Amino acid sequence: MEILAQQLVNGLFIGSVYGLFAVGYTLVFGVLDILNLAHAAVFTLGGLVALWLVDTGGLSIWLAFPTAVLFCGLLGLLLDQVAFAPLRQRADSNFSGLISSIAMAIIFESAALGLFGARTVRFPAHTVSVHIWRWQDLSITSLQVEIVAISLLLMFLLTQFLNKARVGKAIRAVAENDRTARLLGIHVDGIIAFTFFISSALGGAAGILFGLYFDSLSPDMGHSIELKGLAVIVLGGMGSIPGAILGGLAFGLSEVLTVAITGTSNLRDAVAFTVLFTVLVLRPSGILGKKKMREA
Amino acid sequence: MNNIKRVLGIAVTFCLGLMLASGPLCPQTFAASKEAKIGFALSMTGGAAAYGATQKKGAQLAVDEINAAAGMDGLKIKAVFEDDASVPQQGINVFQKLINADKVSMIIGPTLSNTAKVTDRIAQKAGMPVLGVSNTAPGITEIGNYIFRDSLTEAVVIPHTIKVAKEKFGLKKVAVFYGNDDAFTKGGYHAFMKALKDNGLTVVTEQTFAKGDRDFSPQLTQIKSKKPDAIIVSALVEEASGIINQARQLGIPNSVPIIGGNGFNSPALIKNTGEASEGVVIGAAWNITSALPMNKKFVADFTAKYGNAPDQFAAQAYTGVYIAYNAIKKAGSTTNHKAIRDALAKTKDLDTVLGKYSFTSGRDAGYTPIVQIVKDGKFAVLGE
Numbered sequence: 001m002e003i004l005a006q007q008l009v010n011g012l013f014i015g016s017v018y019g020l021f022a023v024g025y026t027l028v029f030g031v032l033d034i035l036n037l038a039h040a041a042v043f044t045l046g047g048l049v050a051l052w053l054v055d056t057g058g059l060s061i062w063l064a065f066p067t068a069v070l071f072c073g074l075l076g077l078l079l080d081q082v083a084f085a086p087l088r089q090r091a092d093s094n095f096s097g098l099i100s101s102i103a104m105a106i107i108f109e110s111a112a113l114g115l116f117g118a119r120t121v122r123f124p125a126h127t128v129s130v131h132i133w134r135w136q137d138l139s140i141t142s143l144q145v146e147i148v149a150i151s152l153l154l155m156f157l158l159t160q161f162l163n164k165a166r167v168g169k170a171i172r173a174v175a176e177n178d179r180t181a182r183l184l185g186i187h188v189d190g191i192i193a194f195t196f197f198i199s200s201a202l203g204g205a206a207g208i209l210f211g212l213y214f215d216s217l218s219p220d221m222g223h224s225i226e227l228k229g230l231a232v233i234v235l236g237g238m239g240s241i242p243g244a245i246l247g248g249l250a251f252g253l254s255e256v257l258t259v260a261i262t263g264t265s266n267l268r269d270a271v272a273f274t275v276l277f278t279v280l281v282l283r284p285s286g287i288l289g290k291k292k293m294r295e296a
Numbered sequence: 297m298n299n300i301k302r303v304l305g306i307a308v309t310f311c312l313g314l315m316l317a318s319g320p321l322c323p324q325t326f327a328a329s330k331e332a333k334i335g336f337a338l339s340m341t342g343g344a345a346a347y348g349a350t351q352k353k354g355a356q357l358a359v360d361e362i363n364a365a366a367g368m369d370g371l372k373i374k375a376v377f378e379d380d381a382s383v384p385q386q387g388i389n390v391f392q393k394l395i396n397a398d399k400v401s402m403i404i405g406p407t408l409s410n411t412a413k414v415t416d417r418i419a420q421k422a423g424m425p426v427l428g429v430s431n432t433a434p435g436i437t438e439i440g441n442y443i444f445r446d447s448l449t450e451a452v453v454i455p456h457t458i459k460v461a462k463e464k465f466g467l468k469k470v471a472v473f474y475g476n477d478d479a480f481t482k483g484g485y486h487a488f489m490k491a492l493k494d495n496g497l498t499v500v501t502e503q504t505f506a507k508g509d510r511d512f513s514p515q516l517t518q519i520k521s522k523k524p525d526a527i528i529v530s531a532l533v534e535e536a537s538g539i540i541n542q543a544r545q546l547g548i549p550n551s552v553p554i555i556g557g558n559g560f561n562s563p564a565l566i567k568n569t570g571e572a573s574e575g576v577v578i579g580a581a582w583n584i585t586s587a588l589p590m591n592k593k594f595v596a597d598f599t600a601k602y603g604n605a606p607d608q609f610a611a612q613a614y615t616g617v618y619i620a621y622n623a624i625k626k627a628g629s630t631t632n633h634k635a636i637r638d639a640l641a642k643t644k645d646l647d648t649v650l651g652k653y654s655f656t657s658g659r660d661a662g663y664t665p666i667v668q669i670v671k672d673g674k675f676a677v678l679g680e
Contacts, residue, residue: 003517003518003520003521006520006546007514007517010511010513010517014511120534122537122568125570132545134547137520137521137547139545139547141545214510214511214538215541215568216510216534221510224508224510255514256511257514259514260514260515260517260518263501263502263503263515263518264503264504264505265504265505265506265509265514265515266476266477266504
């Protein structure tokens, strides 16, 4: 029983990181119908920049975290301006944008490789003070609690922002129909840029949390989460933020339980993607995805 | 244009003539200067560059010491360092050059087992003695009777580690955790399993991970629930660091030792894991704290010369040069490769920084490995 409880904690934790990563993906997709494949590279850079700020810059992690998140947000703006904005008037902007985002991913990754080297790097010891709570055989670290709390808080704030704030409403209006939004006097390009800012900032935050917990960062760490992030938003329902969170948790739990039951990590991805496949067969729009009401 | 070609042609002919003429003169020149050329094929660039760099430092230190001690008339060493770029293709070029152009007495290297499997065949065919100083994969010395190595294989280190750990901790049941998609970690796993069986230990659970995994908590949670006396881990240092950290975070106490092989034997392990590494047990070919006077001097000289402490690879390269020098001296010739080979094979109870050194009948390293435990953030000797 305690093993199961511990495994649920393990899954909840990794699932919330997946969720946070996938929210950024799904936000851009919901607004633009475009997959931003450079998201994983921003995730990587977020972790590495935070590490650089702590290690070389000598900042405390509580200062380095928001700084690196802000940096990733700015990367998002750059991404929009370079990879997406120039293509927006083309009829096939969905595909060309996808391709140019792959190019940006390669550029970001090479930059990370050039700046930080190919080696696995770590945060210096005691970057965050870790307290471990034990209850019978159950162990939970304060870092895990902080990471889950930060993830859930960021996701909650984002949902509130989209539902209540004026800019959030504008984002949803653009998502609904950008032409109508423009007619209503919404500055569509600005809103899209802002969406990229938030999306990338969240991706960067996920990268920092991931790096902090596993304490092992390398320029290729985005690869391990890239496909999973995609699977999570498909599972949760494309464009749905609560869906991304739920999808992330479901994915994390299925991974952890697979490893726990089989005793090997080789089947981890196989089972996770089989779950995805089954959900798609039974419910093509994902767990929380709405059926397409009309084609634009 | 034509003129340039002609000049070039003459120059080439002239050079070739010189080379031919100097051929027969060579042995006399060597005899006069009493110098043995040793070729070093080390990975200075590419994936194994970190290992190659420390090997070169260790070898250079040994060469400098030997040449200083040789004085005016003694046999000196001329080291020819070449970079095999961590790939077999470049290794072949380097071996061809050392054998045919430099005409070395023998070759030390290459850094990687993967490269050795290709290059050592060339040397065997050419009758050139090779001494590997870091190859641990099976099937290297089996290539032929000219191939030697002073690097202990996992097959020797691991059974010894298990034996010593069992005695010291009174182990009965253990958990095994290994990477099942890598030749090195899988080889380590097989060696561990055999040693566990030979020592009558029960394996309560076997768990695996894959290259690049960062989250080991599901497997470690399963391991914890079986309450083993020790956890046997076959992993490289990056994964090992994650495993040790996460095991301690999950509440597996430091009194349950985590036991690893050569992959653990790096100062990076302690740096990466900090307090979590206390009580980690590592079987190794060499230990920096070994009390041998020769080893103490080596560590002090190395640190003075390069400003950082030596590691296992430096120690093995350093030892390799002494073994080679000893054999060439005993052979009484720098050009008779057969005599050098025979002298190498006869190396017996040579005092080295690794311990009393002999070759086994299979031309592998023959000396007792060391078992270390991490104590107060440092490697200490658990037993021999």
